[in-house]
Amino acid sequence: MEGRTECRAVGVIANPNVNTLAQALRGMCTKYGALELHEVVMRVPMDANNQQSTMLRLSRKVGKADQKTAANPFAEKPADRWLATHEGLPLRGPAVSSLPAAVREITESYCNSADALQFWKSLGGQPEYGLLKKGNEYICHHMGHELRVLLLQVLTLPTPESPLDTARNYSGKYVLDVTTRVAPGAHVEGCQALGSFGAKLEPLASLQPAVLNS
Amino acid sequence: MGVRWLLRWRLPAGQTPSPQDEDVLTRMLDAFHCKAQRDQPGSKAGYSYEVKCQLLKQETVNVSGVKQTAGMKDVWLVQTSEAKQTGYLVHRAERMVLEVGSEGSDLMEKFNYKSRGKHTITLTGKKFSKGDFVIRLASATQVSEGSTATALGHVLEVEYTPLLCPEAAAQIGSEFLEVLAAFTPRGPDGRSLGSLDLMKQPISQYSGLPATYGFQHAAVQYVDMAIQLVHVAASAQGRAGSQQADGSAAQGGTSAAPTPR
Numbered sequence: 001m002e003g004r005t006e007c008r009a010v011g012v013i014a015n016p017n018v019n020t021l022a023q024a025l026r027g028m029c030t031k032y033g034a035l036e037l038h039e040v041v042m043r044v045p046m047d048a049n050n051q052q053s054t055m056l057r058l059s060r061k062v063g064k065a066d067q068k069t070a071a072n073p074f075a076e077k078p079a080d081r082w083l084a085t086h087e088g089l090p091l092r093g094p095a096v097s098s099l100p101a102a103v104r105e106i107t108e109s110y111c112n113s114a115d116a117l118q119f120w121k122s123l124g125g126q127p128e129y130g131l132l133k134k135g136n137e138y139i140c141h142h143m144g145h146e147l148r149v150l151l152l153q154v155l156t157l158p159t160p161e162s163p164l165d166t167a168r169n170y171s172g173k174y175v176l177d178v179t180t181r182v183a184p185g186a187h188v189e190g191c192q193a194l195g196s197f198g199a200k201l202e203p204l205a206s207l208q209p210a211v212l213n214s
Numbered sequence: 215m216g217v218r219w220l221l222r223w224r225l226p227a228g229q230t231p232s233p234q235d236e237d238v239l240t241r242m243l244d245a246f247h248c249k250a251q252r253d254q255p256g257s258k259a260g261y262s263y264e265v266k267c268q269l270l271k272q273e274t275v276n277v278s279g280v281k282q283t284a285g286m287k288d289v290w291l292v293q294t295s296e297a298k299q300t301g302y303l304v305h306r307a308e309r310m311v312l313e314v315g316s317e318g319s320d321l322m323e324k325f326n327y328k329s330r331g332k333h334t335i336t337l338t339g340k341k342f343s344k345g346d347f348v349i350r351l352a353s354a355t356q357v358s359e360g361s362t363a364t365a366l367g368h369v370l371e372v373e374y375t376p377l378l379c380p381e382a383a384a385q386i387g388s389e390f391l392e393v394l395a396a397f398t399p400r401g402p403d404g405r406s407l408g409s410l411d412l413m414k415q416p417i418s419q420y421s422g423l424p425a426t427y428g429f430q431h432a433a434v435q436y437v438d439m440a441i442q443l444v445h446v447a448a449s450a451q452g453r454a455g456s457q458q459a460d461g462s463a464a465q466g467g468t469s470a471a472p473t474p475r
Contacts, residue, residue, distance in 0.1 A: 045285030046325070054324070079424065113312045115310075116312060122307075
């Protein structure tokens with residue numbers, strides 16, 4: 001998805017609706033697939049006293065993608081490919097408070113290294129928490145916008161660097177995460193597209209602006 | 215891409231880098247029967263490649279408006295025209311390298327990492343080829359505060375394209391460099407105009423680098439070369455300053471150091 005302004009809305013899905021919602025999304029999308037995401041969120045100190053900080057989100061796809069590299073036993077194990085994302089604070093003000101989605105500036109870059117987490121830690125980043133997100137990813141088109149729809153279970157890791165098999169989903173619920181990227185200044189149209197898309201999913205899902213960073 | 219070695223063109227004591235050094239080295243490569251490669255489309259006139267090394271420091275401004283260092287450590291960002299979609303973050307203190315996308319510098323700006331002008335070293339130059347070897351002749355400049363560029367000297371980069379294993383390429387590389395050194399230009403009086411100092415490859419000290427040579431390895435070498443060039447230039451400037459002070463004192467004129475009584 002292009003653009004560095006992101007419109008995002010999320011919703012918690014009651015378990016009885018999950019399968020029906022998944023079928024509905026499959027009918028509305030142009031592309032879909034299973035998704036397993038490992039995320040680690042780090043705190044980046046912004047002053048020498050560690051009183052001000054911002055967040056860095058590192059995410060990578062795990063699961064079946066790793067199995068493809070086992071085809072050639074002589075090939076070197078590829079370096080981890082993480083996506084490093086900085087999410088700005090959501091736009092605030094009377095003009096955006098009525099929008100159906102949160103708007104924030106996104107800056108991201110991929111990172112390739114044998115140990116990208118260790119690199120950011122060595123610079124001074126402090127791991128805060130780790131998540132494993134398992135579910136499906138759907139790419140939908142609505143009102144001229146490309147929407148990335150994730151229907152996931154969010155599992156927490158005991159520590160940010162714990163092995164993935166220690167992840168646990170304590171609530172058992174699913175999360176619907178819908179985002180679209182727009183050009184700067186075009187966030188109103190992006191939010192309206194998300195709101196209209198969310199209305200189509202009622203009553204299976206109720207989307208709200210994603211006002212928290214996590 | 216193949217294994218690369220970096221050589222610094224070391225001038226005799228007392229001499230400072232000048233644009234004429236590039237002519238000297240170009241003549242050396244011509245005598246060595248190296249073929250100049252055509253400029254790549256879209257490159258700056260006369261230059262086929264460029265490498266930029268920037269030292270990024272995290273800075274904040276306190277309530278009084280004074281800049282101060284923040285909590286994250288310094289890191290070098292290396293960008294090369296041969297890999298325009300990528301950048302390389304080199305953390306020298308911990309001996310680690312991270313490959314990032316072209317938006318990597320934007321991401322670092324979000325964490326208040328700034329590039330101080332005096333810590334931006336740029337290598338720009340031309341490419342030559344001789345058989346399986348590619349030789350890049352680059353002039354190194356340091357951008358100072360106020361956007362003035364200081365010449366740091368010249369660098370030769372020799373690349374052996376068929377091999378990606380540094381250990382396998384070591385022997386043929388050293389043989390080539392030995393032959394190249396024999397073509398070091400001399401002045402009319404027969405004295406050497408300079409020498410090519412091979413920079414030791416520090417890549418073995420870095421953890422997590424791929425086994426095959428790539429731009430991550432090259433980035434480490436570029437950073438070490440940039441640091442070496444800056445130190446040499448600073449040392450030469452320091453010697454020139456002290457010599458100037460000594461000369462002024464000997465003439466009995468005004469000088470920074472008081473004349474002992």
